Structures are given as C-alpha cells and as structure tokens.
Amino acid sequence: MSQGVRPTQQARSRETRDRLVRALDTKLREKAFADVTIAELADAAGLSVGAVYRRFENKDAFIPVIFELYRERLEIFMAGEGRLEIEPAEGLRAALHAACRTGWRFLDQHGYLVRAAHIYSRLRPDLIGDDWEAMLDQARESAKSLLDVFGDEVKRTDRAEAAQMFTYLMNTLPIERAIYPDEGAAAVLTLGEEQFVAAIADTLYGYLVTPDRGQPDG
Template sequence: MAGQGEKTALQSRSIQTRNKIVAAFEALLKEKAFENISVAEIADKAGVSVGAIYRRFENKDAFIPLILEAYKKRIEAFAADPANHLEPDIQAGLFPALQEMTRLAWRFLEKDANLLRAAFIHARTRPDLVGEEWDDLLAVSAAGYAQLLRLFAEEIQRPDINEAAAMTLYLLNVGISEYGLYPKEGPAAVLALPPEMFTKSLARAIYGYLTTAD
C-alpha cells in the first residue's frame, strides 16, 4: 500500500522499480542516518534514475512511511529468530527475566541504530506521515510485557499489571533509545557504562519500580 506522498504503482514493472527503491533505501539506512541520505543516493543504489524516484515519491518526506515499514520488518525478523526469544525462568525470578529483556532490546538496537533513530524521531515529528500503525506497534508491545509480568505476579507490587506493563515499555524504550542512540547527548552523556553494565542497571531500575509498593 502506498504511503502519504507516494504514488501508487499499478503496473508490474513499476512495482518492481518501487521494490528496488525501497530495498535501496533500507540498505542505506543501515549505513547512515535518514537526514544524511539523498534522493540521488537512493537512485544510485537502486540502479534507477532520480526521475524514476520522483515519479513514485513526491519528495524525500514520502519515504518516512517506509521507515516504519522497514522497522516492522526488522521486528518480525528479529522475533522469528529463536536466538532472540525471551524464555523466562519462573524459578529464577523477575530480575533475570528483565535483564534478558534489556539485553535483547540492546541487541536489536545495535543491529539497526539508524533505522530506530529515524523511527523514533519521525514518530514524534511527523505523526501525519507515520500514521496510526506506530501506536498499534506500541499497544502490541505493551500487551506482551503485561503477559510477561503476569508470570511474576507474586513479586510485582504494582496494583495494575497493564499500567505496570505500559511503564515498563516506556522505561525500556526511553533508556535504550537515549543511551543507545544518543550516547553523547543529553542525560546519556553523564554515563560511561559498557552495554552489559548499562542493560543490567536499566533492568534493576525497572525491577525497582515493579517491586516497590505505593
């Protein structure tokens, strides 16, 4: 489906060209930040003319919906890999599960930092282009965290599991994105922790929230 600013490709050849452009854009996002990618670079990597891109995309902003499209693909691929499955040990308790959760989040960020940076920025600055799917992704994530927390209901002191899951999602995303995407800017600049120590500390902070009664 075409996003806002993208012109619908109807013919098979046009669809193939669009797929080349999308693949080139996603590949460039692995190499550099969205703001540093030019339309000419996308065209060159896709093996098409700049005019071919403008026949399908009104401007560079029309690529913003593709950021979310790529982000969803990465999440699905990451989740499909058995190496990234979170299998909590109920007997070991809540903290080890949270620690593994933060490690997985960091691993995902390390693979696609430029994509995540673009997704987070444009979800806030251009919600008109990102659409409601971003909110849907967050809702699915919150539901997953709620399912995880229910496994450790005896340890958790928060009165509302769904609210606790939403806060867990918030703390995890803010912590990982601030420290992983902007390590030399803002609050993250005062920290000097290697990833293993940072993820453990973040898990400890979330654990403290979940196990502290009002």
Template structure:
C-alpha cells in the same frame, strides 16, 4: 483453451516495479542502520538499491513519501521485541534480559530511522503513531508473560508499563541527543537498562 492468469500474480511490468520499490525500501532501511535518514540523498538510496534516481521518483513522489514508506514497512514487518508467552516456567530475570537485549538491538539497528521519526513527529505527530502502538503491544505482551508468574499481583501491570516508558524514553533520548553518560553503543548500557528495568518491575 487459454487459462486465466491467477489474480495474485502481478503482470511482468508491475512485478518489476514492485521489486524495484522493495529494493529501495530495503536499501533505505539498511542505510538507516549507519546514517541518519535526513542526511541521506535520493541518489545515495538509489545507488544502494542498484537503480536510477529516475526509478526512485517513478515510485515515490519525493523523499518524504519514501520516509513514510520506510516507517510503514518497519511497523508492519519488524518484530515486536517481546514475543508472546511460550514457557510459563521461564524465570522472570530471563524474560526481562531477553526484552532488554531485543529492544536495544532494535534501536541500534534502526537508529537513523528512529531519530528522523522523532524529529519529524514534532510537527507531524501521526508519524510516531506506529511506534507508539508497537510499544503498547510490547508492554501488553510483557504484562501477559509476567502475569503467568505473578497472577495475584495487583500492581504488576502499572509497574511493567512504567518500566517500558522508562526504557523507551531512555533509548529515544539516546538516539536523539545522546546526552550520556552511556551512549547507544556502550557495552554497559544493556546491563544498566536491565538493572533499572528489573528494579521497577521486581524490586519496587
């Protein structure tokens, strides 16, 4: 008597196809750490994934389709910079430092993808929607964490959301046009962001 194939097990051919697709997405994300997505070629992405250009086009209609897959993958799997509240006694300064460090690290790692997303969202606003939702979730979590220490502060939520707007606006600007005086990789950017973030939230 034969046993039925488990429904969550992909047939061999389909499993190989999914593995190739995942390899291409991983390669694209990795390349975007060092290069603008718009400057990447399909051949470069395929080479980094260890597959052929034909394999790329058998899984993605074109480079734009691949871009949307990267954006969706980042939205689904990249961690939100602000974790949920875990220690109600954690000092506020430590929480803010943790948020700034994690957010800046994420921007540095995904700069090429973020830059391309900002540019493309000018003509296709829906592309920025996953980033907007993640930023909102980030702010929601930070409000929840800081409310544990300041439950009676009626203006805390407003200050936190404005501080997050300042943070993301500054980083988006740094990624897109790098106006200075501090660039994205400048070691002084993190303490300056933290100083401004803290000033808005704690010392209004």
C-alpha cells in the same frame, strides 16, 4: 492485450519499489535520513531520478517506508533470535535481564532504523498513521503478559500502569543510550554496555517489586 501487459507492469513497479526500499536501508546505515538525497537513493537503486519520482512524490513519501522497514525487522527479530523464552522458576529479575539484553541486541543491530523511526514519529506523525501507536500498544500488552507470569513477585497493584512504565523504561533508556550516545544525559554515562543494560533491568525490577505508596510491604 492490456490485461496481459498489466501484470508485467505491476511486477516492474514492485521491483522498482523493492530496489528503492533496499537503497533506503543502505543509505540509512550510512547517514541520517535528513541528509539522504533523492539522487543518492536513485544511484543506490540503480535507477534514474525520474524513476524515483514516478514511484515516490517526494522524499517525505519515504518516511512511511522507514516504519515499514522497522516493523519488518522487528517482527523477523522477535520471531527468531529475539524470541524470549521465559523461565518462571528463575524469577522476575532474571526475566528482566533477559528481556533487556534482547532489546539491546536489536538496537545494536538496527539502531539506524530505530533512530529514524523515533525521530520521524515525532516530526511527521501525519505520515505514519496509527502504526507507531499500534506498536506501542503491542509492547504494553507484551509487558503486561510478562508481569502476569510473575504476579507473586510484582507488587504494583495497577498492572496496566506498571506495564506502561515497563514499556516506557524499556524503550526510552536504551534508545537514548544507543542512538543518542553523544547527546544529553547519555553523554555523561561511563558504564559499559553490559553494565548499562543490567542497570536498566535492575531499575525495572526495583520499580516492580516496590509496593504502591500506602501499600504495606509484603
């Protein structure tokens, strides 16, 4: 009999977890993770507080779920509306502008998740394992592939280093503006969103087509 009951128990456990994941997503749209309480998650999921603690030991146990949601949304986005179709004939600059617009669109839609993931990748790296670094590695590989397409235009001789800088600038600059608009250097920017995204693309372009120090132009 226990064998017949177990699948039902497992299904209920999955359902409980799914409800809590959806509740977390809902609450993160409203406030920072630090301000979300277990009671609020329970209420949003339609569960008792005790049911939450039976599934998650404490609130920190939800931190890996933030990265799970972030990775899931990013994969869906990149497989759909965020899929970048590169036209080599249009040149590197056009490709960079397209890539920056795509990245900004994801931030605009899912900035609340990016903010939480960004914060807790620093505060609690012990809870996310190698997931964050694996995502950065994937981003660097994607950047290198893009640079290889436009090898004739890119003047940086160390493509791995160029891919690292590409990834850094493509992530750091828009994230600072999108999720910390009223803090730090982003607070003094007066550029509109379209101008800002275009400026990032042009900054990347300028870096990539500038020869290494000591390397002759042309």
